[in-house]
Amino acid sequence: MTGFGSILAQALGLIASGDAALMEIIGLSLRVTLSAVALSCLIGLPLGAAVGAFRFPGRTALCVVLNALMGLPPVVVGLLVYLMLSAAGPLGPLALLYTPSAMVIAQTVLVTPIVAALTRQVVEDLNQEYDEQFKSLGVTGAGRVSALLWDARFSLLTVALAGFGRAVAEVGAVIIVGGNINHVTRVMTTTIALETSKGNLELALALGVVLLGIAVTVNAAVMGLRASAVRSAYA
Amino acid sequence: MIRRSVLSLTAAVTLSLGFSLPVVAQDDFIIVQSTTSTQNSGLFDHILPIFRAATGIEVRVVAVGTGQAIRNAANGDGDVLFVHSKPSEEAFVKNGDGVRRFDVMYNDFVIVGPPADPADVTGMSDVVNALKQIAAAEAPFASRGDDSGTNKAELRLWAEAGIDASAASGEWYRETGSGMGATLNTGTAMGAYIMTDRATWIAFGNKGDYQIAVEGDPKMFNQYGIILVNPEKHPNVKADAGQAFVDWVLSDEGQAAIAGYQQDGQQLFFPNADS
Amino acid sequence: MNIQSGAEAVARRTGLTARGLCYDAGGKRLIDGMDISIAAGRRTVVMGANGAGKSVLLRLLHGILSPASGEVLCEGRPLDCALRARQAMVFQRPVLLRRSVRGNLAFALAAKGVPRRDRGHAVADALEQARLTHLADRPARVLSGGEQQRLAVARALIGGPDLLLLDEPTASLDPGSTHAIEELIQNAYQRGVTIVMVTHDAGQARRIADDVVFLNSGRVVEAGPADQVLNAPQSNAARAWLGGRLYLDSTP
Numbered sequence: 001m002t003g004f005g006s007i008l009a010q011a012l013g014l015i016a017s018g019d020a021a022l023m024e025i026i027g028l029s030l031r032v033t034l035s036a037v038a039l040s041c042l043i044g045l046p047l048g049a050a051v052g053a054f055r056f057p058g059r060t061a062l063c064v065v066l067n068a069l070m071g072l073p074p075v076v077v078g079l080l081v082y083l084m085l086s087a088a089g090p091l092g093p094l095a096l097l098y099t100p101s102a103m104v105i106a107q108t109v110l111v112t113p114i115v116a117a118l119t120r121q122v123v124e125d126l127n128q129e130y131d132e133q134f135k136s137l138g139v140t141g142a143g144r145v146s147a148l149l150w151d152a153r154f155s156l157l158t159v160a161l162a163g164f165g166r167a168v169a170e171v172g173a174v175i176i177v178g179g180n181i182n183h184v185t186r187v188m189t190t191t192i193a194l195e196t197s198k199g200n201l202e203l204a205l206a207l208g209v210v211l212l213g214i215a216v217t218v219n220a221a222v223m224g225l226r227a228s229a230v231r232s233a234y235a
Numbered sequence: 236m237i238r239r240s241v242l243s244l245t246a247a248v249t250l251s252l253g254f255s256l257p258v259v260a261q262d263d264f265i266i267v268q269s270t271t272s273t274q275n276s277g278l279f280d281h282i283l284p285i286f287r288a289a290t291g292i293e294v295r296v297v298a299v300g301t302g303q304a305i306r307n308a309a310n311g312d313g314d315v316l317f318v319h320s321k322p323s324e325e326a327f328v329k330n331g332d333g334v335r336r337f338d339v340m341y342n343d344f345v346i347v348g349p350p351a352d353p354a355d356v357t358g359m360s361d362v363v364n365a366l367k368q369i370a371a372a373e374a375p376f377a378s379r380g381d382d383s384g385t386n387k388a389e390l391r392l393w394a395e396a397g398i399d400a401s402a403a404s405g406e407w408y409r410e411t412g413s414g415m416g417a418t419l420n421t422g423t424a425m426g427a428y429i430m431t432d433r434a435t436w437i438a439f440g441n442k443g444d445y446q447i448a449v450e451g452d453p454k455m456f457n458q459y460g461i462i463l464v465n466p467e468k469h470p471n472v473k474a475d476a477g478q479a480f481v482d483w484v485l486s487d488e489g490q491a492a493i494a495g496y497q498q499d500g501q502q503l504f505f506p507n508a509d510s
Numbered sequence: 511m512n513i514q515s516g517a518e519a520v521a522r523r524t525g526l527t528a529r530g531l532c533y534d535a536g537g538k539r540l541i542d543g544m545d546i547s548i549a550a551g552r553r554t555v556v557m558g559a560n561g562a563g564k565s566v567l568l569r570l571l572h573g574i575l576s577p578a579s580g581e582v583l584c585e586g587r588p589l590d591c592a593l594r595a596r597q598a599m600v601f602q603r604p605v606l607l608r609r610s611v612r613g614n615l616a617f618a619l620a621a622k623g624v625p626r627r628d629r630g631h632a633v634a635d636a637l638e639q640a641r642l643t644h645l646a647d648r649p650a651r652v653l654s655g656g657e658q659q660r661l662a663v664a665r666a667l668i669g670g671p672d673l674l675l676l677d678e679p680t681a682s683l684d685p686g687s688t689h690a691i692e693e694l695i696q697n698a699y700q701r702g703v704t705i706v707m708v709t710h711d712a713g714q715a716r717r718i719a720d721d722v723v724f725l726n727s728g729r730v731v732e733a734g735p736a737d738q739v740l741n742a743p744q745s746n747a748a749r750a751w752l753g754g755r756l757y758l759d760s761t762p
Contacts, residue, residue, distance in 0.1 A: 130607075136572060136601075136666075137617075137621040139621045143621065147617070150609075151609070232651075233608065
């Protein structure tokens, strides 16, 4: 086993080489994960905000379910989505299995509960602060949800980041519904799994370092945005 | 402000999905359910470009264990099945999931072991006796334990040796429940004997000081078969393109391509289709 | 709906009547059978010791708390959404949104259903009135305490309410800021807005009040024209309070 220094050097070399195959894999990883996170936000933000802002029968049960779903194993999600999209499954005619869209769907299923559950917490706290003012201004229903989401926007960036981290790092779901097909559905994590199974541990680790670098870059960018928001007391 | 941000978010999602759609819309491809051994050895990377140049058809390989590949194909999730477990393949055809099975090629299994060789099997070519010695010495043996073609072949050999290895599961017999590569990574780290196909072993990058201990027994021949998934049972199967791939693999051209694949100066797969 | 800006609108004279109001929280009766009437177009100041029930009363009158029994009537009808929409309230600690000063004002108009294109003019007027024009694009939550409360009052007034409730709006402000808030309140009064304000400050009560309602232990102990209640209080509680003595007996 080579030392970590040489692996780091290999990782930097990989990036510097601008290797077309690697760039394709990184590009697909980002495209799939960012699409899934965007879709999860589209579903999870309003859902979580509604649960956070309103009292209704079954709310506690819904919170428990949302929190529990945060722990869904990616492989289980992969299997569920596989069964849906399989030619033998209900959505078979869409012919989505083994495409990037299938990976987006699987990651969306994986990430939406995380976005919804964390959003619920953020929005519930903010709603407590705003409740009287909103009642006074007569802000109710969808108007209240969207106002809370907007005012929590910088806290919710962190929520989206949590979802991004989960999606970009998971391999269990995308390898089942994507099939790890070269040039079609091969992403960073499935490549790492493949190289590991080929015994190319240094290359696998170097790819892991590249993945980590991407995650760090995305996080730093969002945190920078959030820090400037904190200075404006917007966060 | 809020409506605008929702709109732009929606636009972003639509755009990003839109980017991935052209890949989906392409129709001139088939899906081949196959095994990690063919994929990891690099065989597909060698032969598929040749096939594509000849026919224009793109082949997308889903490489999983033989058991999972057969189940996926039985769900209709694939156009061609290309695996190595003859009894299961024949059952697949008998169930009506496949049209007809053809022999394509073989490689062979080997047992790799640590230099210490605790069961003293190095250099043996009688695999059944070698397994008996391993069991008698209770030397660690790492099994795939994942219902793959390799796993099934290994279990047939244990049965022939008259040893119920699963009784020792968790002791000297260790089932990793994972793919060939993962089992090699695990097995070599624990000093266990491992049965692997030769192709995967040659291409494997984490051999450490392991070497081939047992090889050359005809019982360890590993026959690969190819089957077109039955379009009558699974209407979504791209029968024409799938048949074209099967025909090509069995043709002189395809067989030559398989024979021509080498690593470290060794031929990894030996074509044996009926001509 | 009246979409004129607060600065130009002439308020409809609206009073309030409460009958037999009771309110409980945590097993304690905080408001205990209150009858009260707020005269239209006048400035009513609510006074009383901490825990007398002033803040709860304001919330009941505003309809953001529901009484355990009794009712609040406006123009003879029980308070409903439409009637509540004609009221506005300013809280002791301003709750400002995580937006710019301008954004906070525009939000209140949006909540009233004012179309986007009609908001700009009203916002500009309100900024002018509250002397916040130079801060319009600053994040609201980095303003000073006085500026924040001015913004809160401006936001309450921007929808052109007929009745404005204020819960100790100047409790933690310096004299300059207090003056600015009082000026906003007086301007609103000039336009016909009915004012209901809670204060601990007898001086402020003298400057603003037409009528004074004095509360003790969840009951009205004295109510009447400001002159009378402030200068010749009849109840022990009011006398003690205004005389600057500690009044610990709960019987009026």
